[in-house]
Amino acid sequence: MLELKLVNFKNYEDLRVSFSPQLNCFVGMNGMGKTNLLEAIYYLCMTKSNFGTNDRQMVRQGADFFRIEGNFAEQDKVVAKVIPGKQKKFERNDVAYDRLLEHIGEIPVVMIVPDDTQLVSEGSEERRRFIDNTLSQLETGYLKMLMTYNKVLKQRNAALKGMGKSGYYDDQLIQAYNGQLLAPADFIYQARKKFIAEFLPVFQRFYRVISNDAEQVAGVYVSKLENDSLENLLRENEQKDRILQRTTAGIHRDDLKFIIGGNPLRKFGSQGQLKSFVLALKLAQFEFLKQQKEKKPLLLLDDIFDKLDRYRVAQLIGLLLDQDFGQIFITDTHENRLEKIVEQYATNYRKFTVENGKII
């Protein structure tokens, strides 16, 4: 990415900034808008926020739209024009996409944030999101199937709720939804299973490098579809679904169980291990996307010192630049801490001091 232009995005009224092709550091105090820059880049690649923030909250206070423009090469421009509630348009070289999902994966991206530890500490939804995020960037077909599945599921759940209220169970309608879920569920299951098998060795390699840890780590894909077809599962759970008024079996309940030294990570991992684990997951996601797409994703590292101490940050940056991770964007709260480390490794880096929605 050569250049980023923001209008009314979060606390940026009007910003234009050019980047180094290798390493870019945004430094400044908390609340000044460092992370917003990473978020803008992420948004431009994924058509939504990494944090689940809705579009309305991304508009600068007092404005009614925002615009993000990124120049990725001399002749490659992506523009997002968003008027929350009214319009959301993405253009590539002045041609608007018919559907936003066509853009996802065009410019692969991996964002690493302190919140990532939720991948390990929270429920299965976060881990499905991680898998889906990776696969969506690899294959538009996956995202389409996932969206279809989720929409049918939502309708099915709404129907179950309505039937619970009225007391009339319309079996034929449920059958209609079951029929619509089968093909997407199977597609998603197969894709996730294949992904995890291929991803695991990449992840294990990164964990070894980052943790200096001899512990064996693994991830196990857990899905009810492993042993039974969704058709059977839906039939078996019919009574349960009726009572609970929601769909209790399906790929929306899949999980990825993390293991360390033969034990569940969630229970047995130390705080340090969790952080290394999550970081390795994200870097492996980067490597995996790079291999599959034959294109280096943008790497966005938010508040990296949250995860690692000084020594480890140095080690990580060494690793990133050594292995040629492409273009990297890092934020830090300390003016000089990052620069001192970066100076040792990077041949081409730029530092930006961020203050109140401006780069000074």
Place this chain on the structure above:
Amino acid sequence: MNFSSTLIEEAVMAFTALPGIGKKTALRLVLHLIDQPGQTSEQFSEAIVKMRRNIKHCSICHNVSDAEICAICTSPKRNSQIVCIVETIRDVMAIEATGQFNGVYHVLGGVISPIEGVGPDDLNIESLEKRVHDKKVKEVIMAISPTIEGDTTIFYISKKIKDSGVNISTIARGISFGGELEYADELTLGRSIATRLPYQDTDK
């Protein structure tokens, strides 16, 4: 906007209640009517009042109609053994504009979408079942938009009526309707009705 006249203001408000008409357009329309003879406004409002008072829904197909039964259902030239199922009245108009369809219609009034509070009971599905079972319907063509909700509706209806032995077909869904049938150009729509495909029930 300050109109300096309550009469004008009320007329503008009346126009802005219509979809797609903002205050500026409404004012232009009102000023135009003022420039015209009084008769123009009278004819205009009479036509609307008369239409609204007398318009009915056909008791057979639920299309709009001047009489109890619509002109399509009563026409001896139409083949009542072929029924085309559509979502809205506008779809009927779009298909009629192609001049390619000689059968009759059944207007559902939407598609099944529990999220929006539309269940099968809210649509004209029961009357369709009756119609197919009672009358001698040979073929049912589903001209429903290719969305998830459209698929659900087709699937649901086909389950309900297939026992009667009726042939069920769908119009070619590979073609883009631009999301909705009413936007399809006449030629494409006409062709897709002519080349309709037998409906494949996925879980036979």
